[in-house]
Amino acid sequence: EAGVTQFPSHSVIEKGQTVTLRCDPISGHDNLYWYRRVMGKEIKFLLHFVKESKQDESGMPNNRFLAERTGGTYSTLKVQPAELEDSGVYFCASSQVRASRSYNEQFFGPGTRLTVL
Amino acid sequence: KNEVEQSPQNLTAQEGEFITINCSYSVGISALHWLQQHPGGGIVSLFMLSSGKKKHGRLIATINIQEKHSSLHITASHPRDSAVYICAVRRYNTDKLIFGTGTRLQVFP
Numbered sequence: 105e106a107g108v109t110q111f112p113s114h115s116v117i118e119k120g121q122t123v124t125l126r127c128d129p130i131s132g133h134d135n136l137y138w139y140r141r142v143m144g145k146e147i148k149f150l151l152h153f154v155k156e157s158k159q160d161e162s163g164m165p166n167n168r169f170l171a172e173r174t175g176g177t178y179s180t181l182k183v184q185p186a187e188l189e190d191s192g193v194y195f196c197a198s199s200q201v202r203a204s205r206s207y208n209e210q211f212f213g214p215g216t217r218l219t220v221l
Numbered sequence: 222k223n224e225v226e227q228s229p230q231n232l233t234a235q236e237g238e239f240i241t242i243n244c245s246y247s248v249g250i251s252a253l254h255w256l257q258q259h260p261g262g263g264i265v266s267l268f269m270l271s272s273g274k275k276k277h278g279r280l281i282a283t284i285n286i287q288e289k290h291s292s293l294h295i296t297a298s299h300p301r302d303s304a305v306y307i308c309a310v311r312r313y314n315t316d317k318l319i320f321g322t323g324t325r326l327q328v329f330p
Contacts, residue, residue, distance in 0.1 A: 135316060137316070137317065137318075139318070139320075145322070146223065146225075146320045146321060146322045146323070147307070147309070147318075147320040148320070149317040149318060149319070152316055152317055159316070160315070160316070160317060162317075163317070195263075195264060197264075199316075208252075208311075208316060209254075209266060209269045210254070210266065210318065211266065212256070212263055212264035212265070212266065213263060214262070214263030215263055215264070
């Protein structure tokens, strides 16, 4: 079974441009999470989808970031316009929906390294 | 102060040594994850714990809920164990993970 996949693996853009990151979760996983690690810092939560609905978007840094998950399958994270401080590695993770949260193991994608010049 | 603290930040070892990485957290949790990231690689989940101890090959993870502390042990370390090891907790009643800054481990032959 395929794991979580992310595209692209690397993206280099100039300040002010737009970038769209894509995440394909494991088939059948209704939970989808976006996380980000900026240089030298810990990984931080951005948002959580359950199917196509945003369950928690408390970690989204500002309104330049837009996440969508139309149809409840893959998700996109758009940054528009990109700023220098948006550089980092963006990780996606997915998990099944279970009654007990204790068993919702999250499986991570390889990440997208975004560099804003 | 971070809600999840790891120590040490960096660790070097000779092949064969026993290694311990510690994680302390300050919030109520429903689960704790130990994750591994090799240089240039993705994140791999090693363990998910809510109590007690788990073992997988040369890796052992323990958690003490009362003390809000977990340890990851590697027995008979090998250069291929060189990676960043990350502790992450799921705060009680949420699904999002809170991460430590990671421990960079280098094992030399």
